[in-house]
Amino acid sequence: MSIPTLEHAPVAKIRSAGTPTLLDVSPATRDDWASAIAADPHALPEQSPEWMAAIVESSGARDVSRSYHFSDGTTVVLPMVRTGIAGTGSVWSPPPAWGVGGIVGPEVDAGMVSQIVEHLRSIRAPRVMVRIDVRQNALWSAAMQPGDLQIPRRSHVIELRDSPEEQFAALPKRTRTKIRKCARDGVRIEVDRTGALIQTHHDLFLTSVDRWAENQHEPLALARFRARRRDPIQKLQAMHRALGDRLLTIVAYVEDQPAASVIVLLGKTSRYTRGAMDIDLANGSNANFGLQWRAIEAAFEHGSSRYHMGESGDSAGIAAFKERLGAEPFDHHEYRFERLPMTRTADVARNAVKRAIGFKDT
DSSP states (O other): OOOOOGGGOOOOOOOOTTOOOEEEEEEOOHHHHHHHHHHOTTOOGGGSHHHHHHHHHHHOOEEOOEEEEETTSOEEEEOOEEOSGGGOSOEEESOTTSOOOSOBSSOOOHHHHHHHHHHHHHSOSSEEEEEOOGGGHHHHHHTOOTTOEEEEEEEEEEEOOSSHHHHHHHSOHHHHHHHHHHHHTTOEEEEESSSTTHHHHHHHHHHHHHHHHHHHTOOHHHHHHHHHHHSOHHHHHHHHHHHGGGEEEEEEEETTEEEEEEEEEOSSEEEEEEEEEOHHHHTTTTHHHHHHHHHHHHHHHHTOSEEEEEEOTTOHHHHHHHHHTTOEEEEEEEEEEESSOHHHHHHHHHHHHHHHHTOOOO
16 A cells, blocks of 8 residues: 655645634745744754754655745744655654754744644654654644644753853852862863864763663663664764754863763754763763853854753753753653554563663663
8 A cells, every 4th residue: 555645645724713824835945944944033953954964864764844834924844854665654853863853933823833733643654753842842732632642751941141151140059169160170171163073972972871771781782782873973973064063062071081072053042962971080070060061151152042951851860960050841742643553562662671671761
């Protein structure tokens, strides 16, 4: 049985009082995308066509991003890819381990989001998955119907103040002390925009994987396999080719040895997207506080309005660290529209494997 392509999915005509009508859905053009990003004061780097190019290059997925045109002249873009043989697989915004997707463009209301969601439900695909920016969660939640899946997530975001000085003064005293001590103790922090330090970060990442595997009681070979599949160095290099000097690799050196690193994406909303460390070197040095403060300064330098610190899961320790840097927690969801119970089946299989190996969530 053939599966209709995304291009031929029907457009649902839903009218709500005072809400513009969805007139047309079309492949996202560069002009539409540029206009949408220009009109969105909080656009994320992962919502850009450059980021989409990195996804396509690294994964082989097909770009099926769409422009949604409304009767009041509003046009928004939903970055999406389709996987699978001949483009018959799942639709993702974005794929796993590629950050945040969802609508980018001028402000929309709940009725407009509902019409977009109806279009997503109409796509003939095993599943459509959308991981949105936290600020849009209420709009998407209002559009859900029985049978739609809402996967709970928690992210931390810093609303940047007028200046780095004001931001620093607002931090808890203990955090300010740690940042100052990091510098005073000779921790050297290097900011790279050329991609030269990506290998250093990746080496630290693999060191972190070994630690995570031990803590979680996961076989080391399995942990390393999953890590290399999720974030091969070629993927990180493709990210850099796509974003250029808007991708920062920031490394903290303790006694001239790489101790911790982060990858930060610069945009209207800047994003902390990857972190790693050698715990033996980083412990006691306050390197991670120094790294994050340097990333926040870089966000100010770029003119960002927010610094998105990513998902924190259920980890109280990760949440506490981010909140010490001024981040606020936001509960939101990943939204899934499935024709087959793929999430439930995957969860059952994953939990069975975890029980078999004695995996411990941390």
